[in-house]
Amino acid sequence: MANLDLRPLLQDNGSKIILYVWDGLGGIPAGPDGKTELEAARTPNADRLLSQGTCGLLEPVYPGVTPGSGPGHLGLFGYDPIEYQIGRGALEAVGVGFDLRRGDVAARLNFCTLDSKGRITDRRAGRLPTDESKRVVGRLAEAVQEVDGVQALWSPVKEHRALLVLRGEGLGDGLEDTDPQKEGVAPLDVRAVDDAQANLRTAALARKVLAQAMKVLASETKANGVLARGFAKRPHWPGFQERFGLRAAVVAGTPMYRGVARLVGMEALEATNEIARDVASLAAGWDKYDFFFIHYKHTDKAGEDGNFDAKVNYIEEADGAIPALEKLGPAVLIVTADHSTPTAMKAHSWHPVPVLLAAKTARRDGVREFNEIACLGGGLGLRPSTHLMPLALAHAGRLAKFGA
Amino acid sequence: MANLDLRPLLQDNGSKIILYVWDGLGGIPAGPDGKTELEAARTPNADRLLSQGTCGLLEPVYPGVTPGSGPGHLGLFGYDPIEYQIGRGALEAVGVGFDLRRGDVAARLNFCTLDSKGRITDRRAGRLPTDESKRVVGRLAEAVQEVDGVQALWSPVKEHRALLVLRGEGLGDGLEDTDPQKEGVAPLDVRAVDDAQANLRTAALARKVLAQAMKVLASETKANGVLARGFAKRPHWPGFQERFGLRAAVVAGTPMYRGVARLVGMEALEATNEIARDVASLAAGWDKYDFFFIHYKHTDKAGEDGNFDAKVNYIEEADGAIPALEKLGPAVLIVTADHSTPTAMKAHSWHPVPVLLAAKTARRDGVREFNEIACLGGGLGLRPSTHLMPLALAHAGRLAKFGA
Numbered sequence: 001m002a003n004l005d006l007r008p009l010l011q012d013n014g015s016k017i018i019l020y021v022w023d024g025l026g027g028i029p030a031g032p033d034g035k036t037e038l039e040a041a042r043t044p045n046a047d048r049l050l051s052q053g054t055c056g057l058l059e060p061v062y063p064g065v066t067p068g069s070g071p072g073h074l075g076l077f078g079y080d081p082i083e084y085q086i087g088r089g090a091l092e093a094v095g096v097g098f099d100l101r102r103g104d105v106a107a108r109l110n111f112c113t114l115d116s117k118g119r120i121t122d123r124r125a126g127r128l129p130t131d132e133s134k135r136v137v138g139r140l141a142e143a144v145q146e147v148d149g150v151q152a153l154w155s156p157v158k159e160h161r162a163l164l165v166l167r168g169e170g171l172g173d174g175l176e177d178t179d180p181q182k183e184g185v186a187p188l189d190v191r192a193v194d195d196a197q198a199n200l201r202t203a204a205l206a207r208k209v210l211a212q213a214m215k216v217l218a219s220e221t222k223a224n225g226v227l228a229r230g231f232a233k234r235p236h237w238p239g240f241q242e243r244f245g246l247r248a249a250v251v252a253g254t255p256m257y258r259g260v261a262r263l264v265g266m267e268a269l270e271a272t273n274e275i276a277r278d279v280a281s282l283a284a285g286w287d288k289y290d291f292f293f294i295h296y297k298h299t300d301k302a303g304e305d306g307n308f309d310a311k312v313n314y315i316e317e318a319d320g321a322i323p324a325l326e327k328l329g330p331a332v333l334i335v336t337a338d339h340s341t342p343t344a345m346k347a348h349s350w351h352p353v354p355v356l357l358a359a360k361t362a363r364r365d366g367v368r369e370f371n372e373i374a375c376l377g378g379g380l381g382l383r384p385s386t387h388l389m390p391l392a393l394a395h396a397g398r399l400a401k402f403g404a
Numbered sequence: 405m406a407n408l409d410l411r412p413l414l415q416d417n418g419s420k421i422i423l424y425v426w427d428g429l430g431g432i433p434a435g436p437d438g439k440t441e442l443e444a445a446r447t448p449n450a451d452r453l454l455s456q457g458t459c460g461l462l463e464p465v466y467p468g469v470t471p472g473s474g475p476g477h478l479g480l481f482g483y484d485p486i487e488y489q490i491g492r493g494a495l496e497a498v499g500v501g502f503d504l505r506r507g508d509v510a511a512r513l514n515f516c517t518l519d520s521k522g523r524i525t526d527r528r529a530g531r532l533p534t535d536e537s538k539r540v541v542g543r544l545a546e547a548v549q550e551v552d553g554v555q556a557l558w559s560p561v562k563e564h565r566a567l568l569v570l571r572g573e574g575l576g577d578g579l580e581d582t583d584p585q586k587e588g589v590a591p592l593d594v595r596a597v598d599d600a601q602a603n604l605r606t607a608a609l610a611r612k613v614l615a616q617a618m619k620v621l622a623s624e625t626k627a628n629g630v631l632a633r634g635f636a637k638r639p640h641w642p643g644f645q646e647r648f649g650l651r652a653a654v655v656a657g658t659p660m661y662r663g664v665a666r667l668v669g670m671e672a673l674e675a676t677n678e679i680a681r682d683v684a685s686l687a688a689g690w691d692k693y694d695f696f697f698i699h700y701k702h703t704d705k706a707g708e709d710g711n712f713d714a715k716v717n718y719i720e721e722a723d724g725a726i727p728a729l730e731k732l733g734p735a736v737l738i739v740t741a742d743h744s745t746p747t748a749m750k751a752h753s754w755h756p757v758p759v760l761l762a763a764k765t766a767r768r769d770g771v772r773e774f775n776e777i778a779c780l781g782g783g784l785g786l787r788p789s790t791h792l793m794p795l796a797l798a799h800a801g802r803l804a805k806f807g808a
Contacts, residue, residue: 065798082406347805376782377781
């Protein structure tokens with residue numbers, strides 16, 4: 001099937017779409033009786049929505065491929081994650097609301113602990129508390145501001161994470177990570193991935209910046225070193241409004257998800273990762289936007305912790321927010337996930353995610369329970385996640401007929 | 405969905421994968437009560453594997469397209485059969501272990517019986533016994549060794565089949581078959597498919613070689629003629645280990661299947677088409693490889709013969725070998741087919757083939773019987789066969805996360 005540009009078909013009928021993402025929702029058998037977390041959870045609201053809609057399963061990136069948080073969301077937003085790739089640094093920058101400009105090179109930093117011989121003993125500096133991290137970033141921002149005419153900008157993120165942005169003319173982002181991904185060895189040197197002049201020059205600059213940073217950090221006890229990953233520029237992609245004709249807002253309490261949504265042009269509303277408050281924030285922006293992406297984080301965290309009962313409880317909490325969203329009267333209300341995070345695997349996985357789409361225009365199927373197995377019988381079938389946006393637009397009455 | 409190069413995601417965790425192919429497994433209703441062969445067969449082992457795994461259906465090449473043996477297997481190996489095409493002659497050569505070199509042109513030969521006027525009366529020379537065929541090939545190999553500075557190399561295959569390889573500089577493989585595909589007419593002349601100099605020259609050479617062969621064969625009673633098909637050079641494709649990071653072995657008693665597996669870089673272990681011995685051969689190579697393709701031939705043969713009961717029996721025999729494979733402890737055990745061969749059609753067909761994948765990381769589905777209809781409800785859905793390899797790698801823990 002060839003790819004279709006939807007733009008000539010777009011029509012604005014004022015209808016609204018809510019995409020409610022339960023992060024890491026999908027599972028594999030892990031609980032009592034070999035159930036998945038979603039099978040074990042009581043989800044009366046999602047089950048009721050099924051009777052007003054249709055369901056199926058979405059494959060996030062590619063068969064068998066486990067998505068990171070960025071690709072998992074991009075697919076739901078209708079951006080093929082294989083075509084639209086983005087470096088970690090740029091994603092992190094946009095996520096914390098940093099004004100990443102065209103030509104800037106961003107890197108994600110992890111504070112780490114080094115021993116007296118410069119070997120890493122803790123790649124996360126004991127998960128440095130956010131306040132501590134802010135203090136340390138403040139020291140760096142004061143001490144290392146410029147190298148050879150290029151600005152070094154520092155920003156705290158959360159816990160042991162921070163952001164470094166190099167701003168100047170003619171920088172390249174083809175740089176390798178300095179994080180060796182293991183302990184007991186020294187951080188790696190910054191290297192260019194090829195012989196391109198911009199990359200070689202930027203590698204030399206980044207080396208100087210990190211060397212100066214190391215000197216500043218030497219007086220720290222926990223965060224006496226720093227590792228850089230995912231050097232990247234901000235990509236310039238066609239925006240969500242241009243592609244789908246929707247003014248879009250994101251309600252996500254975690255910088256990463258807000259970041260990826262902003263990359264495709266969504267505007268960020270206030271968010272806290274407390275679902276009731278986040279729904280209220282969405283409601284406050286109701287008149288101003290056509291499309292709302294609201295993110296529920298805790299399901300993924302519980303999955304990564306391998307805590308089956310916690311994931312079940314969080315799924316039930318997420319389900320509890322559905323009535324407040326319904327009350328706003330969206331033409332289309334979608335519940336799905338960016339990827340699976342089975343507690344049995346304590347990690348993201350490639351397994352397809354259940355999706356339910358409630359709309360007056362939906363063809364109802366016989367499915368009555370929202371879970372991975374029941375949704376196999378749903379009318380949406382098993383499809384790539386990039387199919388979701390055209391289906392959402394269609395059910396919202398926003399796509400005109402194709403051809404005469 | 406864009407295509408994805410899996411190589412940057414590969415990780416070697418030492419896990420092993422078995423791909424157990426029941427050739428021509430799929431059917432259409434033909435037996436008592438309108439059952440398929442697989443529905444009629446008792447497959448307790450495959451059914452039990454289902455409870456430890458997931459299932460679905462694979463479409464071998466393209467909707468509605470009936471695969472030959474080569475394309476059917478290439479899809480399972482993760483090589484899109486539309487992109488990776490290979491001529492019959494080259495496939496046959498690699499299958500018999502012939503050292504086909506870059507630039508060689510191979511053709512598959514069929515001995516045939518001609519009447520006094522040179523018309524074909526039997527396209528297979530009464531399915532000439534293999535020993536007879538070897539003797540006749542020996543005569544050709546002695547009498548026709550070289551024409552105009554180009555070597556003619558002859559090799560027996562099985563029954564009435566043989567192989568001709570032309571070896572020399574600047575040969576082309578754009579030649580048409582001399583087999584008219586029917587009886588009562590004379591063999592066709594060798595023609596080039598276009599005006600390319602290499603093809604025209606090679607057509608002239610092949611014409612001389614076959615004319616000399618006909619003279620030698622004139623004294624034979626049954627095999628007094630020969631037909632040439634599928635002139636082809638050996639393709640040079642990226643290997644299985646390069647693409648998937650797996651040291652791979654093939655256990656297949658029939659040259660064709662061994663040939664296609666060797667084309668993608670699998671190493672051939674001993675094989676006899678007796679399943680118990682072939683499983684033992686696989687077991688003997690267990691420590692040396694990561695991926696094992698083991699081929700069960702008889703199901704396809706019974707399908708082509710239109711023998712429903714025989715196919716049922718062979719399916720049950722194939723099922724019986726599953727416990728010995730399980731005992732080896734593969735991380736992933738897959739049972740599927742290269743294509744359907746319904747006894748009702750006595751031929752290969754385009755119908756999707758059932759697939760089951762057993763692994764600890766599989767999301768279980770409710771399917772309890774391994775057959776074409778039940779697998780429609782499986783978690784793998786209906787997908788192109790090229791999706792199988794990424795799914796196998798994922799379930800074996802051999803694919804890292806994509807993107808941040």
